Amino acid sequence: MSGDLDLEQRYRRVLRLLPGYYRDKWEEDMVAAFLDGWLTGDPDEDSVTMEYDRPTRQEVVSVVALAARLYLGGASAPRRYFAWGQAVRNAVLGVMLAHAVWGVGQLALFARSRHLIGWLPPPAGGFWPMLSYATGYAWIVVFVALVLADHRTARVLAALVLGADAVTVLHEQLAGTLVSPFASWAYLIVIDVAPVLAMAAFHRDAPPVARRPWLLALPAWYLLVSVPVLAAELSGHAAWVPDVAGQCCLLVSVVCLFHAARVWAGRGGSGVWSLTLMLVAAVTALYRIISLPLFLQDPHLVKVDLVELLILAVAVALVAPDAIRSQAAAPAPFGYREPG
Amino acid sequence: MTGQAFFVLTALADGPRHGYGIVREVVELSQGRVKLKIGSLYGVLDRLSADGLIEPDREEAHDGRLRRYYRLTAGGRRALAEEADLRSATARVVRARLGLTGPEAAGAAG
Numbered sequence: 067m068s069g070d071l072d073l074e075q076r077y078r079r080v081l082r083l084l085p086g087y088y089r090d091k092w093e094e095d096m097v098a099a100f101l102d103g104w105l106t107g108d109p110d111e112d113s114v115t116m117e118y119d120r121p122t123r124q125e126v127v128s129v130v131a132l133a134a135r136l137y138l139g140g141a142s143a144p145r146r147y148f149a150w151g152q153a154v155r156n157a158v159l160g161v162m163l164a165h166a167v168w169g170v171g172q173l174a175l176f177a178r179s180r181h182l183i184g185w186l187p188p189p190a191g192g193f194w195p196m197l198s199y200a201t202g203y204a205w206i207v208v209f210v211a212l213v214l215a216d217h218r219t220a221r222v223l224a225a226l227v228l229g230a231d232a233v234t235v236l237h238e239q240l241a242g243t244l245v246s247p248f249a250s251w252a253y254l255i256v257i258d259v260a261p262v263l264a265m266a267a268f269h270r271d272a273p274p275v276a277r278r279p280w281l282l283a284l285p286a287w288y289l290l291v292s293v294p295v296l297a298a299e300l301s302g303h304a305a306w307v308p309d310v311a312g313q314c315c316l317l318v319s320v321v322c323l324f325h326a327a328r329v330w331a332g333r334g335g336s337g338v339w340s341l342t343l344m345l346v347a348a349v350t351a352l353y354r355i356i357s358l359p360l361f362l363q364d365p366h367l368v369k370v371d372l373v374e375l376l377i378l379a380v381a382v383a384l385v386a387p388d389a390i391r392s393q394a395a396a397p398a399p400f401g402y403r404e405p406g
Numbered sequence: 407m408t409g410q411a412f413f414v415l416t417a418l419a420d421g422p423r424h425g426y427g428i429v430r431e432v433v434e435l436s437q438g439r440v441k442l443k444i445g446s447l448y449g450v451l452d453r454l455s456a457d458g459l460i461e462p463d464r465e466e467a468h469d470g471r472l473r474r475y476y477r478l479t480a481g482g483r484r485a486l487a488e489e490a491d492l493r494s495a496t497a498r499v500v501r502a503r504l505g506l507t508g509p510e511a512a513g514a515a516g
Contacts, residue, residue: 092452095474128446
């Protein structure tokens with residue numbers, strides 16, 4: 067016996083992964099087509115099939131892929147799924163932008179090592195630092211490819227970068243140079259793996275990305291945030307500069323405040339950007355939390371980190387009502403006509 | 407148009423078919439290269455339906471379940487013809503560049 071369920075019930079259980087509106091429309095049809103592929107018309111054989119067989123892994127994967135595409139909806143999806151799709155796409159672009167800014171910083175360090183820029187400190191040499199530079203440059207290409215809708219290049223390159231980052235963390239752990247293995251692995255999962263998996267939101271139904279503002283955001287972030295931070299550190303004011311997680315907390319908080327002002331002025335749009343900011347803030351808060359073990363020996367720094375989290379929470383609370391609005395009142399799914 | 411959508415529209419070109427009928431026809435059309443899973447098939451059918459290229463034709467009872475048949479719309483027929491022309495023209499260019507034009511090429515290929 068293979069549990070109490072028969073093949074049809076097992077397949078229906080897989081189909082529960084799909085959004086309700088989609089199941090209402092297609093479930094019976096999908097079940098009929100699925101069983102047509104299994105049943106032969108011989109009662110004895112079909113009885114055994116129904117009792118013992120189960121959906122193949124490929125069938126389950128096809129339903130999971132369909133579910134991902136539907137929940138992270140494209141232009142023709144119901145409003146709430148489209149809002150989630152857009153928010154995830156924007157959040158992925160935001161995280162990739164942060165990676166790309168870091169990559170530009172690595173590029174500047176590399177330029178310094180070639181004596182192209184005189185006022186930056188020289189980088190360390192060797193294989194592992196060079197691998198770090200290479201992954202930095204690769205993030206720039208991943209970000210630009212994603213903005214230019216070359217999703218395949220972005221995914222393949224991002225997968226390679228993930229592999230390189232995982233190998234780097236493993237090497238450092240084996241060498242005993244990691245301050246907190248938990249923080250390093252958690253960082254890899256939250257900041258690298260999760261956003262790359264979320265690239266699934268860039269499917270063929272997704273609307274095109276607004277290229278100009280995203281491409282301009284890269285030099286703007288570097289010049290307006292990274293360069294002043296670097297200048298402060300080089301001029302002996304490093305103690306006043308938050309670490310990268312803290313910078314991200316404050317930056318996201320400032321963006322939330324600006325967006326909240328736009329919402330209050332009635333120019334906030336459909337709530338998609340508020341939902342985006344909530345997602346980005348969640349990733350940023352996780353980033354801040356998983357880096358806490360690095361500062362446990364200094365209670366003052368832990369307090370600073372917690373204040374940064376508090377500022378982020380307050381800023382996000384300002385856009386949360388608008389984000390919830392984007393989930394309200396999903397209209398009926400797109401036009402499906404019954405036969406006849 | 408994706409390869410899967412092209413095959414599904416082609417499977418409906420000579421008459422209405424139900425879900426599994428489309429799967430079987432696509433296997434035959436593609437000489438076994440494309441085996442649509444049900445999740446993939448209904449992703450394609452959903453999109454083609456939303457684009458107005460296919461529509462439900464009728465429902466028939468079979469072993470206690472309803473099979474829903476789909477057919478091409480006029481727009482679907484037009485889109486399929488345009489895509490076929492495009493693919494055919496592309497194939498001609500490729501064959502010409504590979505020096506595979508003419509009856510001897512057909513013989514070599516066969």
